[in-house]
Amino acid sequence: MTRPSEITRERILKAAERLFAERGYEATSVRAIVGKARVNQAAINYHFAGKDGLYRDVLRAAFRALTEHQLAHAEEMKALSREQALVEFVRHQLQPLIGRDELSRHLRIFNWETVRPTAVFRKLLSEEAAPFMGVAVDLVHRFLPDADQRTLVVAAIWLIGQCNVFMRNREQLAEPPINLALDESAIEFIGKMISRWAIGGLGGTV
DSSP states (O other): OOOHHHHHHHHHHHHHHHHHHHHTTTTOOHHHHHHHHTOOHHHHHHHHSSHHHHHHHHHHHHHHHHHHHHHHTHHHHHTSOHHHHHHHHHHHHHGGGGOOTHHHHHHHHHHHHHHSOOHHHHHHHHHHHHHHHHHHHHHHHHHOTTOOHHHHHHHHHHHHHHHHHHHHTHHHHTSTTTOOOOSHHHHHHHHHHHHHHHHHHHTOOO
């Protein structure tokens, strides 16, 4: 049975997620969160120790939602050829492009961080990004077995960036003058293009 305090905590998280996605961290007040969640400020202080703690938990949930598949299937990817593993990695990086509701809000929150980065986000990345970066580094290492660690890290960041440019600009890409239809077929097409270029750039066979 779910306890009332857990229900309250979840309601605060959902309300905060929506507001942070709409307005960003700075423009979202505790008063607005309290009003949307229908709780008092003491509940936020009790569950999250204030606005920063609440934002950290929202960011953590968003980051894990966007990377959980890659982490859960990291061992399975090792059993694939390096080319197929890269294709799968790229495809799952792009999947949130067609996500709705919660995934869409997650992307908007990270978009706010692109233009107005917060100390909370920087600290969270230092705590949460290592496992996901490890998957990406291991993947590019299969293409660059003799590369040093710095080269592998830069290559991994580059690979992730090829997907992120579509993620960050999703809404603009779907509108004029580009009018890029973002559906399953688009994910397949973009994924194949990125994968082909990445495999070529990393020295694999297309």
